[in-house]
Amino acid sequence: MVNEDQEPKRHNNNILDVLAGMLAGGLAGAAAMLLLAPQSGKDTRIQIQKKGIELRDRTTGMMDDAMAQVRSNVNKFTVGGQEKIKDLKQHSQELAVGQLDRVSEAAQGEKGNPKFLRLMTACVNVAKVEGSIKANQQGSSC
Numbered sequence: 842m843v844n845e846d847q848e849p850k851r852h853n854n855n856i857l858d859v860l861a862g863m864l865a866g867g868l869a870g871a872a873a874m875l876l877l878a879p880q881s882g883k884d885t886r887i888q889i890q891k892k893g894i895e896l897r898d899r900t901t902g903m904m905d906d907a908m909a910q911v912r913s914n915v916n917k918f919t920v921g922g923q924e925k926i927k928d929l930k931q932h933s934q935e936l937a938v939g940q941l942d943r944v945s946e947a948a949q950g951e952k953g954n955p956k957f958l959r960l961m962t963a964c965v966n967v968a969k970v971e972g973s974i975k976a977n978q979q980g981s982s983c
Contacts, residue, residue: 944961944964
């Protein structure tokens with residue numbers, strides 16, 4: 842009978858050991874849960890709001906930088922285009938003056954030709970109507 846008395850104690854000890862282990866594991870799990878748990882809903886919303894504001898500010902800054910760069914490039918192209926137009930205008934004026942000089946030289950050689958004299962008279966009249974010799978440089982019909 843002595844053996845029968847010892848087995849229930851051993852059985853009771855096994856159950857107590859299991860219960861003690863479960864209790865210790867539960868406490869350890871609860872402690873880990875409290876330490877590793879995510880923030881409260883209010884804290885999470887505040888953090889999301891702050892990150893949203895930060896992202897908005899960064900995006901605004903990037904857009905401002907991009908717009909400044911676009912404006913700078915537009916200004917460079919505008920100034921460059923204006924310089925090209927000025928150069929082309931000067932070149933076309935020089936070409937027009939050269940053409941007028943050639944016409945003048947040809948007129949000196951063809952003074953007696955009646956067809957040429959009529960053509961020259963017509964060109965002079967067109968120039969008078971258009972206002973100046975500058976109109977000839979910009980593409981008059983003569």
